[in-house]
Amino acid sequence: MREGRPASFYWLAAFFGLFVLFLYGPMIAIFVLSFQGPTGGMTFPMNGVSLHWFGKLWSGGGIVDIKSAFWRSLQLGLMVMLITMVFSVLAGLAFRKRFKGQNLLFYVTIASLIVPSIVTSLGIALQFRLFDEAVKAYAPGFIAESYTTAMGIFTSGLGAHLTWALPFGLLIMFAIFNRFDGRLEEAARDLGATPWQTFRHVILPVILPSLIGVGLFGFTLSWDEIARSSQAIGEKNTLPLELQALTSTVTTPEIYALGTVTTGVSFLVIGLALAAILSLRARQARRGSDAGKGMV
Structure with missing residues (x-):
């Protein structure tokens, strides 16, 4: 006889439903408003339903220059994503072999996840201010007179975001290479493949789905970052900083439209990453099936 679910199942299901509502309810309310x-x-x-506040947001005459802040954050996020992907792969390959100072380098890299974000931001800002003072003090006169600061979106801001995104990428890639079957590389070398050919045709196709996940981490962590940007970003704000500055002063649903746009970009990037991962896995499955048929 088929037994029904115990009462605890329904109590736990109701508790989980309330938890999800508590977690996503405010975000859903912002989307609707x-x-x-x-x-x-x-x-x-x-009071009605329209796209009025989105149009006002993008018109450039509203509460913030959304276009400039949006493109600054997008460009910074893409740069963080690319650097995180490249350095994660290189570090994953390097850490497969023992070298002097390996443990020290690993712990120094991961330490940025433990240090409070605001402390990291202040430290980077201080470092660049010291650099600015050194340039103004010791650089030739014509350089010192025109020099302002080295701080900016793609200097100090980029470094601050990498201290957050890069350690996550490294941890993911270390886990991937720890499970990597080295016999695949040995087979490629036995067939006469060069190191580059081995990486291009053997290693990269295997790690590519995970590498896309690393890129997803890099972009989304940069796109939503506030604490590490607060002191180190320079004179021009990113979109999250603009959004934070407006939360206490705005009195129209335009702020909700801005929040919906920023969240929508995050969901779009996540969707594209998942679609790319599924496409790669399906492609690999087809290749494996075709190879099996060829052997038969």
Whole structure:
């Protein structure tokens, strides 16, 4: 006889449902309120449904220069993503063999995950200020007169974001290479493949789905970063910093539209990454099936 589920199952299911509602309820409310009508306010009930606040947001005459902040954050996120992917692969390959100072280098890299983000941001800002003072003090006169600061989105800001994104990429890639079957490389070398050919045709196809995940981590961690950007980003803010600055002063649903746009970009990147991973796995499965048929 088929037994029914115990009462504890339904209690736990209800608890889980309430937890999900608590976790995503505020975000869903912001999404809905961002579609308020032109005379709508910051709270329910909604006064009409429209795209008015999105249009005002992108018009450039609203609460923030959304276009400039959006493109700055997008460019920075893409750069962090690419650097994280490249250095994670290189570090994963390097750490497969023992070398002097290996443990020290690993712990120094991972230490940035333990240090509070605001302390990291302050430390980077201090380092660049010391550099600025040194340039103004010791550089030739014509350089010192025109020099302002080395801090900026793609200098100190990029370094601050990499201290957050790169350690995650390294940890993921270390785990991937720890499970990598070295016999695949030996077979490639026995067939006369060069080190580059081995990496290109053997190693990269195997780690590529995980590498896309590393890139996803790099972009999303940079896209949403506030604490490490607060002191080290320079004079031009990223989109999350603009959003944070507006939370205490804005009085229209335009802030909700901005939050919906930033969250939508994150979901879009996640969706593209998952689609790419599924496509690669399906391609690898087809290749494996074709190879098996060829052997038969």
